[in-house]
Amino acid sequence: MHRDSTMNSIIKFDRKNLSSVQLLDLYAALLKPRLIEEKMLILLRQGKISKWFSGIGQEAISVGVTKALNPDEYILPMHRNLGVFTSRNVPLDRLFSQWQGKQNGFTKGRDRSFHFGTQDYKIVGMISHLGPQLGVADGIALAHKLKNEHKLTAVFTGEGGTSEGDFHKALNIASVWDLPVMFCIENNGYGLSTPTTEQYRCNHLADRAKGYGMQSYIIDGNNIIDVYSKVSEIAKSIRGNPRPVLLEFKTFRMRGHEEASGTKYVPEDLMQFWAQKDPVNNFQQFLKEEKILTEDQESQLINTIKAEINSNLKKANEETPVEFDETNELNDVFQKFVYQSVKHNKKTENIRFIDAIAQAVRQSMQRHNSLVLMGQDIAEYGGVFKITEGLLKEFGKDRVRNTPICESAVVGTAMGLSISGMKAMVEMQFGDFVSSGFNPIVNYLAKSNYRWNQNADVVIRMPCGAGVGAGPFHSQTNEAWFTKVPGLKVIYPAFPYDAKGLLNTAFNDPNPVLFFEHKLLYRSIRQEVPLDYYTLAFGKASVIREGKSITIITYGACVHWALEAIEDMELNEVNLIDLRSLQPLDRETIIRGAKKTGKVLVLTEDSIFGSLASEISAIISETCFEYLDAPVMRLGSAEMPIPFATALEEGYLPKKKLKEKIQQLIDY
Template structure:
């Protein structure tokens, strides 16, 4: 094995040796503890240390790295405390994720390491966002994301590389090709001769290196960084190596031909680097032994301290409180006098300080359509937050599918109003990367239906990241949703219930222009991921007075539309207008109408007040019946408000079919068609 030590001093070589040896000795200790039952699981990187260590050494300490579960060398080279790492592996409250994660599923702002999720591919897109943040800030920095040869088969790999190439992002994609994805060999993973060949297809530079040669890895990453920064282009590196142990220790290695272990044992990265340093007379057998013993003693001392049992106390208040990030900028939340007074509400937004408007000053309002209220909110947010970036398909020159961002490109520029490739998942991942670097972002789904392509990023990355390691995901996702416009099964779904089951997300669904603006501005002010559903059929059919200035409507608060005595309708979105229309057509029935506005978190005190008002409750929503949010609300009412009820809680929802195209079929599908039947049935109970 040839080592190129160009521009590397003797002192650096010895330092590199210690950095390479240390994770190997830590792993050997972990394997011993695993056999003793002191840790529950281990993913071994033995034989692959040169990649993680060499790449980390090649970057500045403030350049973000996105490692995977076999990259212990990244964490040790970034000088993370072994004691705290061991607490992490034990699931201790003193670990980086407070016992909420295991292994390397955590990150650290201090060490500029972004924690992985088990799905592997999404980290590549987050690296895009980090690189974009560097580019927007004018920082001469790169981001680097690891993946394995198995991960290159995931759609996210291709999306992330395509976005990085199209946007000219300084990001390095480092593929550790160790021959097997768990037990599946490379010949069953891909058909190209070498993974590096994929770089050409994406218009980026590719490099193929010996992943067991520490200095080759180091020089390659340094060169990739130079190229990425100088040319403002991404780089793909394929590092060829071998996994000397199982995918994880319990899986074993029976599927690997024994000859391969013999072949790769001769390529051991530590042994070769030791031999090189002995050739340079920088190491002697005695010094090697002393170095091993010194590091082992240090490891034993740290582990001995960390092995002292730390009792885990589960505190429900703490657990629930850590799901959402707390907003620090406590301004501009305007009281909404139309919603019920719920002083006892356990709101997720209690950190927000409500500022009542000065009644002596006139509030200027303009009659706006629903769609214009959304555009107005986006415009104000772009002016208020210079770190806000808008991303979506066709949102720049074209102004978006519904022309909501028309004219934004000319005012705010292409760096902040960004057309995206058709890569929903990669763009949502990039939004998370921007958030890690302190940006705000908005991602527009051209239609809410298309969010399926980004589902994993939303429910597993954005939603969980603050609970896992305290990192906020300051991302708003706009989703034009709903039927009634003859758009068929793939442009008409009401899919909000998919996300109300996911802790860490906030879900809002305005029904009026005033709420559309106020809730969208509140979403931008909130540091958590907010899914903002906007009904397409309301865009140009609904108008109303909207305050011209900046204001927000508190997320988590329902709106009392009208008071009534006979029957309470709890609804949101288009259902609000159906209920109001019905009330106007049937004055003989006194309807009490509550607009939820926020679907996660729900305003339970307002729901309880609506139940108490009439004792009869109809939950109305456009979504299909089975699995719709109405089922959750009905269950909560039955559990907490049963004594107030004079009739069973009923649900009026759309048919359990896909949304049909033909007008007659779509009308029959929608819940509105059956609203009269349900109100009459409940009234007569």
């Protein structure tokens, strides 16, 4: 680290009311990440670590913000925020193990660099998609507000990240709900190699706050006193008057996006200008000019930090490399959930599928005081299908929340609630709209527990399916998008009784559950259902009819199509399996049914290619080949988008072809 003791500080510091002790503490906090980085750059060249995202030149932001917050307030940092971790006194040996991919790291070797979080230090790590963490900050802040905790959440993004839709969505939610979030933009000049002139056209990113009705401030990100003092003042204000604030820190990235990228695309004069504004060197000179820091003090501080770095590096280096243990790895994909069966009494009523869903939501709200419902139009209006009607009056606006139209940020908010120890339900107005929230579901909710032992206690309700003339954007049955993703549970009931019991279990399960509800069944299927609360276990299929001729395996609306075909064809020996749970999947019942009859038809409303039917067919072929008397047959919808007109939709769906397919299997 270059220091010229003859130079004067170029940055104009005003010590304000800070004591010499406070100023020296800030300097030590600045120096520590700088010295660690310099060491990491050496190790990178030696091949001891695989990648490094340097924050050299930006340390004042991470350190100043972290020092201004209370230790029990969450921070959501980015790649270049090592100062957040060191200022929270995260053990260096664990950081070094993390960067070397070892067991003592925070992800046990499962993720690298700063892609991790730790509840012990109230830090929530980023994912490479950047934007979702902004919505997660909303959720944590919402939990603070609901618990009346007078705390705030700080979340970082770069100027490049502000181009993502998640930035807009998260700020909009925070503004509409008056959430205590500090949105910190590190405007460091470049998004990888793309300069700010190609990222946005406004003069300052802070100006965007006006569109959200929130306050904003521009802060010199290289001036540690300004950062610490201003953020401390703003944080105190937010704690007393919960609301979001946007902060734009002007700084510069002195090294490449990551070290392999280099900085050849940066004009030399620009590099020299910002090199003169180095936050560590300038603050050091200021302290010396003010007779607060002596040469001896500086040398002693450097030696102390370097000794700490070296001793912890030695500890990390001596740690044995991780070894693959499939059982351990698989066990961490989900948080452990011990299913508790809750039996019902014998009092029942004949209700519709939709009523069963509504009962489960209401009874689970009564059972879980921390459960928050979120979705478009679910409060006063009761949702487009009226499933949440009446819940606002019973549970209040804090727990039954209308959301702006921003699925990805709402899913992120749900994740933030889970991080804060609460439960969340997100109603997709239509399951098709989940594509707008796909990223945080498959990359955040699904992977979080495996990566750093943070569960996602989130239920996403998915009204889905064709047969109601709703066209290409309101009719998809897209369960196969999610059964493929490890870390997600996928439930798809066909009957009111199953729907109520399985949805209750979904709310009990601390893992992310996508709960598919076929719209065609909402008001067309009735059943005797217990009035009181009960649960049903995931991963257990229901054998609806026993028989020895053929086995039909299906789920959702297709179960009713199968029952209708069986009755029309007067078939008495059909073995009909309703899967109910798609992930986890009841492989035992599937295999037992295939072996029992030797002839299997897998029926799905989804188009066949890449569907769950294809996976089930493969399971049967691999495990039951010698028992089969015919090829495993599949039947699904046509390989096309779902059309609107009745005749076209009927032609798209497999229902009209079902009897012919059943007969073909019987005759084989």
